[in-house]
Amino acid sequence: MKQQLEIIRQQAMQALESAETPAALEELRVKLLGKKGELTAVLKQMGKLSPEERPVMGQLANSVRADIEAKLEERKTEIYAAALEAKLRQEAIDVTIPGKAVTLGHEHPMNQVLQQIKELFVGMGYQIVDGPEIELADYNFTRLNIEEGHPSRDRSDTFYFTDDDSLLLRTQTSPMQIRVMEKTEPPICILAPGRVYRKDEADATHSPMFHQIEGLVVAENITMGNLKGALVTLMKQIYGQDAIMRFRPHHFPFTEPSCEMDMQCHKCHGTGQVDGQVCSTCHGEGWIELLGAGMVHPNVLEGCGIDPGKYSGFAFGMGLERMAMGRMRINDLRLIFDNDVRFLNQF
Numbered sequence: 001m002k003q004q005l006e007i008i009r010q011q012a013m014q015a016l017e018s019a020e021t022p023a024a025l026e027e028l029r030v031k032l033l034g035k036k037g038e039l040t041a042v043l044k045q046m047g048k049l050s051p052e053e054r055p056v057m058g059q060l061a062n063s064v065r066a067d068i069e070a071k072l073e074e075r076k077t078e079i080y081a082a083a084l085e086a087k088l089r090q091e092a093i094d095v096t097i098p099g100k101a102v103t104l105g106h107e108h109p110m111n112q113v114l115q116q117i118k119e120l121f122v123g124m125g126y127q128i129v130d131g132p133e134i135e136l137a138d139y140n141f142t143r144l145n146i147e148e149g150h151p152s153r154d155r156s157d158t159f160y161f162t163d164d165d166s167l168l169l170r171t172q173t174s175p176m177q178i179r180v181m182e183k184t185e186p187p188i189c190i191l192a193p194g195r196v197y198r199k200d201e202a203d204a205t206h207s208p209m210f211h212q213i214e215g216l217v218v219a220e221n222i223t224m225g226n227l228k229g230a231l232v233t234l235m236k237q238i239y240g241q242d243a244i245m246r247f248r249p250h251h252f253p254f255t256e257p258s259c260e261m262d263m264q265c266h267k268c269h270g271t272g273q274v275d276g277q278v279c280s281t282c283h284g285e286g287w288i289e290l291l292g293a294g295m296v297h298p299n300v301l302e303g304c305g306i307d308p309g310k311y312s313g314f315a316f317g318m319g320l321e322r323m324a325m326g327r328m329r330i331n332d333l334r335l336i337f338d339n340d341v342r343f344l345n346q347f
């Protein structure tokens with residue numbers, strides 16, 4: 001029996017030494033120390049021994065068990081350490097490999113100008129508002145004093161959704177005037193930038209989708225002087241203190257009186273010519289049209305429940321692409337929408 005125990009010890013040590021995985025170790029543990037294991041089998045024979053032999057064998061058996069347990073523990077630690085090391089080696093990061101460059105984009109030039117304009121108006125107390133691009137003809141035309149049959153309602157100019165021409169892609173941001181005025185008591189002071197749509201072929205100065213910025217101020221004693229003050233402040237901010245502007249009389253059904261504002265052409269400085277050729281930026285005009293504006297028509301105020309006897313207001317609507325083109329010296333509108341990085345990188 002002593003011999004049996006010594007053999008178990010010896011073989012166990014060898015087997016444990018060559019076990020390489022946690023699973024192999026577990027298998028050995030069951031085989032050696034389990035209920036049906038080798039050691040248990042030997043111990044079951046203890047009954048056959050004489051009373052003198054029993055404690056001696058018992059002691060030996062315990063020392064074999066203790067040795068096996070210690071060896072198991074030792075191998076377990078070694079195997080886990082080896083596995084960890086292998087894993088670390090496999091996952092090693094080569095910190096000397098050059099990094100991948102992260103190229104950061106930047107705001108689109110048109111959005112840069114929009115941001116500048118918004119900031120300026122917010123500083124003057126305007127609130128920025130947003131409204132639907134799919135609009136009722138009622139808001140886009142009728143309540144803006146644009147009667148049935150007016151040329152701007154023409155199907156050749158407007159994207160209608162319905163046969164009765166009641167729903168459309170807004171052709172201007174001016175319906176935002178109505179949406180704000182019907183819900184708000186004066187004083188009103190808002191700026192409403194957004195997309196508008198017209199059936200235009202795309203060329204250097206036209207696009208079927210473009211952006212406008214609508215401004216509306218309604219309060220007591222608002223005059224054309226307030227309108228001019230706001231717009232001149234804007235232009236000097238965007239184009240510099242020496243920018244030259246002019247106001248021209250014009251007609252809009254929803255403002256009275258109405259005007260348009262032009263900026264002196266930045267390319268030909270108002271002469272209409274560059275190197276003896278007609279200036280391509282202003283087509284020889286010397287001026288670039290930037291916006292329409294005027295004093296809100298009494299019919300429009302009244303239609304929104306605002307008393308024109310007590311309140312007056314001004315409104316303006318400017319083309320954002322036009323503003324950006326002048327500001328960034330861009331000579332073709334289509335470049336703004338092409339998203340060619342060679343173009344965008346320049347701003």
Ligand code: PHE
Binds near residue numbers: 171
């Ligand atoms: N909505 C007009 C246009 O698109 C511009 C405008 C806005 C004119 C506000 C007067 C007042 O041409």
